[in-house]
Amino acid sequence: MASEMEQKRKSRKMLRSSFTRAANDLEVLLNGESSDVDSTKVSWEILLTKRNELEALDSIVYDLMVENATEVELESEIEARDGYLKRFTTLKIKYDKLFVDATSTTSSQSSTNTSHRPRIVKATGKRKFKLPTLEFKRYDGSVKGWLAFWFQFKKIHEDKTIDDHDKIEYLIQAMSVGSRARQLVESYPTMGENYQKII
Structure with a gap:
């Protein structure tokens, strides 16, 4: 068991380093004033893959x-995971602000359908202020x-416009850290096909 643990931790250390490099690369592209769209999307897909493998x-x-x-060791483990x-x-x-929200806003202007995606704030009417982001009630x-x-x-x-993979991410955010509910959600790999099983 000890050798298996050591092997898995060594693999994870390498994967965490790889994740950090991918995150740094994407952050540079997202913060750039005239970043290449294709490069940014490729960088995002790489980070997403690293995230799923790491999870x-x-x-x-x-x-x-x-x-x-011990409880202290488990708490430290959870805190490290939460950092990533x-x-x-x-x-x-x-990324969503630059690409997903922009796409949704464009499509909503050419369609009478309204989106219920929670992260989009529509700039309609005479509202001059931005609504605060809603926080999930932690379960x-x-x-x-x-x-x-x-x-x-x-x-x-119930929102058909949100990908099942993203729904799992929202579900994780909505779970209390260290709770049995969160442990259950995190016991499944973050893949869209697992969403219905988790629910």
Whole structure:
């Protein structure tokens, strides 16, 4: 078991370094004033692949740790994983603002259908201010918190314009860190076909 753990951690260390390089490359492109669109999209796809691989490996390492590790070690593990999730999510928001939101805004102008995508704020009417970003109600898996959580999340669940992979990302963000509910969600690789299983 120890040798397997050591091997997985070594693989993860290399993958984390690769993820960080991909994140740095994408950040440079996103912050550039006249960045190449194709290069930015390629860089995003590379980062997304690294993120999925890292998430799957993180789950394996955590499962190997959970039997013998202390609470402090497990908490440290979760904090490290959350750091990479935060970096990824920050870049995803920047990327979506440049590409996804711009595409959605263009298509909404040529269609009478309205989008329920939560991250888009429509500039219609005479509103001169930007609405604050809505924060997810964090769900810890308790029965008591279920209705409030689902009332908010079902808007994402029922939105046909949101990719299932993105729905999993939103679901992870909506789970309380360290909760059994989050552990369940994170036990599945972040692939679109797993979304219905998780739900």
